[in-house]
Amino acid sequence: MSASPILITGGARRLGRHCAERLLDDGHPVIISYRRERDELEALRRRGVATLQADFASEAGILDFIARLKTETDTLRAIVHNASDWTPDSPGDDAGANFERLFRVHMQAPYLINLHCRELLAACPEPLRDIVHMSDYVARRGSKKHVAYAATKAGLDNLTLSFAAMYAPSIQVNAIAPALVMLGEDDDAAYAEKAMAKSAMRMIPGPGVVYQSLRYLLDNRYVTGVTLPVDGGRHLR
């Protein structure tokens, strides 16, 4: 019997893609969602990754994705809610729409996918089943420039607690809360230097440290309802 696939939302690029590739290397079938078609998706498709387009900016978009996911597979080993939008707050008329977009991708999408896809996890014949939410260090600290982002990630942390209690013991539900793990395309050396100084470890480690945390959660049968900090000791500065 072939292994059940692992779903990673927002898996076309950066951290999500790194984890998708590492899961493939570890022998897991992988399904990803992506928002925008990109040339680099072809390499994943060549490795057998099922790629499903999805925009979680609306409830209809979330439910449409769920319906297509259920035609793609009837079982899941794990769901990794990685899709995220790091848009800073906009002071103008777009403030409310911006908050709503971040609420939908960081909270409503994980909420609806967890509810509607519980049956796929329950159908997994393997001994362990997991949901992992990608959170953020700032969920616990707040952010002056990303208020809506931090608040909706804090909401995601609360979803971790509720779903962990609801889905135990058959499904484990945890979160990973990184701080700066990899830079954005537009970040310059000055930004990198300033960002590195914020943590005790003073480094930008790259996506491997996130995969190590995901691997730990997938392999551990006694951890649920926790958020793993992967932040270089930000809280020590």
Ligand SMILES: NC(=O)C1=CN([C@@H]2O[C@H](COP(=O)(O)OP(=O)(O)OC[C@H]3O[C@@H](n4cnc5c(N)ncnc54)[C@H](OP(=O)(O)O)[C@@H]3O)[C@@H](O)[C@H]2O)C=CC1
């Ligand atoms: N990078 C870092 O240092 C840190 C990352 N994190 C968290 O780790 C996770 C991965 O980070 P990173 O790789 O930088 O994330 P990205 O900013 O690269 O976003 C990941 C993916 O989410 C997708 N996405 C964005 N908005 C939507 C939407 N409305 N509907 C569907 N998909 C959407 C994007 O798709 P597309 O590209 O097609 O638009 C993108 O590929 C995120 O949850 C992030 O919050 C937390 C702290 C630090």
Ligand SMILES: Nc1nc2c(c(=O)[nH]1)N=C([C@H](O)[C@@H](O)CO)CN2
């Ligand atoms: N969806 C995203 N979330 C976050 C990103 C990102 O690029 N996409 N980047 C960060 C920063 O690295 C931040 O941690 C630097 O202080 C946070 N979240």
